[in-house]
Amino acid sequence: MSTPFVFSNLPVELVRDILEHAALSDHATARNLTLVSSAVRHWTDPILYNTVVLSSARSLRAFxxxxxxxxxxxxxxxxxxxxIFTxxxxxxxxxxxTACAGVRSLAxxxxxxxxxxxxGVAALQSLAQPREQHLLGVACRDGWDASLVGPTVTHLRIHLTSFDSSRPDCPFAFSDGPxxxxxxxxxxxxxxxxxxxxVYRPxxxxxxxxxxxxxxxxxxxPTNEDGLPALELVLIQIVGARKDAAFFGGAVNALNDAAVSAGGPAHRIVAELAPQSAARQWEEAKRGGECLWDRAEAVVRSRLEKK
Structure with missing residues (x-):
């Protein structure tokens, strides 16, 4: 005896809602649902392709x-x-x-x-309306180049190398190209x-x-006399080895205390421990987890309310 289709008596709209919810809840489920039928693939493909993570040459070829x-x-x-982490x-x-010209968040x-x-820089500069860009690890190990960041980006994360307090105009070791x-x-x-x-290692x-x-x-x-953008938040993610967790945890506390003590615009500087994997943090946020910026924004709001 054949088993009746579990959704056979439900309206199509409700079936679609159920399957889309399942696809949103689990990436592997979304992939499997695309194999059910052309109709289900039509519903779930947009969810499957909403967040794309390419971590190897093989995944690049497959995509x-x-x-x-x-x-x-x-x-x-x-x-x-x-x-793209390969x-x-x-x-x-x-x-x-070039194909994903409508991407909003690029890591x-x-x-x-x-x-x-x-x-060259044509593909990155041609992105339609990128809002967020993350330059992680090797992406800016040898410095970072503003021409490789979309001109509409509002949220940017970069890895910094060494800090030299004796160079007040350029204390961070940026590599300068022509x-x-x-x-x-x-x-x-x-x-x-x-x-x-x-992302900074003291x-x-x-x-x-x-x-x-x-x-x-x-x-x-604030009036941009020097041409710099009007920033609302600077987040410092302190990175360090687990065995030195006490030192880096102390650095986070010291930085936050110093920002509050400095007052004024420094209230908008927030420090936290960096995640074990910045790439994983980005992916989890895009799949529905906590956004990188949310907690820091809450800290800034709390500080400003106390002023």
Whole structure:
């Protein structure tokens, strides 16, 4: 005796709601549902492609093969969050970026200097309306280039290298290419920027709070006389080894205390421990988890209410 279809007596609209909810709840379920029928695939494909994570050359090839059979409008309008965490091939990365021109949040875990040297900046500058960009790990290990950040980006996360308090105009070790502004001056190329997150490892030789005055300078031009964007939040994510957790936890507390003590614009500087994986944090947020910025924004609101 055949088993009746469990949804056979339900309205199509309700069946669609159930299957879309299941697809939203679990990525593996979303993939499996695309195999049920063409109708179900039509419902769940937009959910499956909403957040795309490519962590190997194999996944890059598989994604390019999958979208080759889809209308270009589908890929351009349905991929909202794109994470690329593989070193290459850079030609494949460029093809993905070109196809996903409507992406809103982009996480880059590949060498951007190498990508720029090989492919240029056209694909990244042609993204329609990116709101958020994360330059993680190797993406800015050798410095970061504002031309590789979308001009409409409002939320940016970068990894910083060393800090030198003896260089007040450029205390962070940014690698400068031809025609590149030094230090924070390169933020002038990002007029829409409101939220900046820096992943930073303090050293034992320099007090972690030394960074606060240099970051506070980013807020001291509300009328943009110096051309910098009008920031609302700077989030410092302190990264360090687990065995030194006490030191880095103390650094977080010291930074937050220093920001409150400095007052004024420094109230908008918030420190926290970095996640074990910035890439995983980004992906979990895009799949419905806590947003990177939410907790820090709540801290700023609390501080300002107490002023």
């Amino acid at each position: 390019l093969a999958a979208i080759a059979n889809k209308p270009s409008d589908f890929v351009r309008t349905r991929v909202h969050n794109l994470g 070193v290459g091939p850079v030609q494949s990365i460029d093809r993905v970026l 880059c875990g590949f060498s951007l200097p190498s990508y720029k040297q090989s492919q 025609g590149q502004d030094s230090g924070w001056a390169r933020l002038k190329a990002l007029p829409a920027l409101t939220h900046l997150a820096v 050293s034992g030789s320099t007090p972690p709070t030394t960074i606060i005055p240099h970051l506070a300078r980013l807020f001291q031009s």
